[in-house]
Amino acid sequence: MTVVYLMIHISIMSIPLNNTTKDKLLEAAVRVLNNQPRASLADIAEAAGVKRVTLHRVIGTREELLRDVALRALDQMDEASYAAIKGKRKAFEQLKAIVGALVPYADSCHFLWKNPDVWDDPEIAREIKRHDKELCDLIDRAKEEGDILSFIPNSWIIASLDAVLYAAASTSQAGNIATNDASALAIQTLFGGITKKVKGIQPVGV
Numbered sequence: 001m002t003v004v005y006l007m008i009h010i011s012i013m014s015i016p017l018n019n020t021t022k023d024k025l026l027e028a029a030v031r032v033l034n035n036q037p038r039a040s041l042a043d044i045a046e047a048a049g050v051k052r053v054t055l056h057r058v059i060g061t062r063e064e065l066l067r068d069v070a071l072r073a074l075d076q077m078d079e080a081s082y083a084a085i086k087g088k089r090k091a092f093e094q095l096k097a098i099v100g101a102l103v104p105y106a107d108s109c110h111f112l113w114k115n116p117d118v119w120d121d122p123e124i125a126r127e128i129k130r131h132d133k134e135l136c137d138l139i140d141r142a143k144e145e146g147d148i149l150s151f152i153p154n155s156w157i158i159a160s161l162d163a164v165l166y167a168a169a170s171t172s173q174a175g176n177i178a179t180n181d182a183s184a185l186a187i188q189t190l191f192g193g194i195t196k197k198v199k200g201i202q203p204v205g206v
Contacts, residue, residue, distance in 0.1 A: 022058050024048050026072050030107050034114065041065070070176040074127045075106035080105055091141035092148065092191075098138075099161060099190060100183040106169030113162060132158070138161055164190045 028048035032039045040064060045055040059065045082100035085094040102109060112118070112128070119125050139157055142148040148157070167189075168182040177185065188194075 020052070022068075023072075025050065025055055026065075026069050029069050029109050030073070033066075033069070034107060034110055037114065046173070066115060066118050066126055067121055067124065069108075070115070070121070070124050071127070073105070073112050074124070074131065076105045076108050077102060077131065080120055090147070091138050091145055095138055095142055096187050096191060099164070099189050103168045103172070103183040103186050104125055104179055106165040107173075109162070109165055112171060113166075162191060 003204045025044070029044045032044050032047045034191050035130075036043065041055055044065070045052040048055070055065075059068060073098045080101040081098045084097035088094045088097055119128060135152045135158060139148060143150045158184045164186045168186040171177045172182040
C-alpha cells in the first residue's frame with residue numbers, strides 16, 4: 001500500500017505544469033504583495049487558487065518568487081511599450097503611447113517601485129538600468145523636438161509618470177474607472193494637466 005501511494009505521488013509530482021499555472025501564481029503574487037508586503041507563500045497560493053505545495057514546486061522559495069515577479073514585470077513593460085510605439089515617429093507621441101499602454105500593467109510596475117530589494121539581483125538591476133536609460137533617452141528626444149519643457153528634470157518627469165500610473169491602477173482596481181478610460185486620463189493628466197488653461201502648458205489630445 002505504501003509503495004503504491006509513493007508511486008502515485010511521484011507520478012503526480014513528475015507531471016509538468018504549464019506556463020499558465022506559473023503566470024497565474026505570479027499574477028496573484030503581484031496583487032497580494034502590493035497590498036500585503038509581508039504576505040506568506042500560503043497567502044499567495046490561496047489567492048491563486050492552488051495549494052502551497054504547487055507554488056513551491058512551480059516557483060520555489062520566496063526569493064525566487066520575488067525575482068520571477070520582477071522579471072515578469074519588466075517583460076510586460078517591454079512588450080507593452082514596444083507594441084505601443086510602432087508607427088509613431090515623434091518621441092512625444094511614443095511617450096504618450098507608452099504611458100497609456102503601461103496602465104494595464106501598473107500593478108507590476110508598482111511592485112518594482114515598492115520592492116527595491118529585488119534590484120540587488122544583477123539581472124534585474126541591469127534590466128531596470130536599461131529601462132531607465134531608454135525612457136530618459138525618449139524624454140530627451142521629446143525635449144529636443146520641442147514638445148517637453150527642457151528645464152523640467154527627467155527624474156521629475158519619470159516620478160510623475162510613476163505617480164499617474166499608480167493613480168490609474170488604484171482607480172481602475174476600485175472599479176471607479178474602466179482601464180481604457182484610466183489610460184486616456186493618465187495621458188491627459190501627465191501631459192495636459194487637469195485644468196482648462198494653465199499658463200505655459202497646452203492641453204494635449206488623448
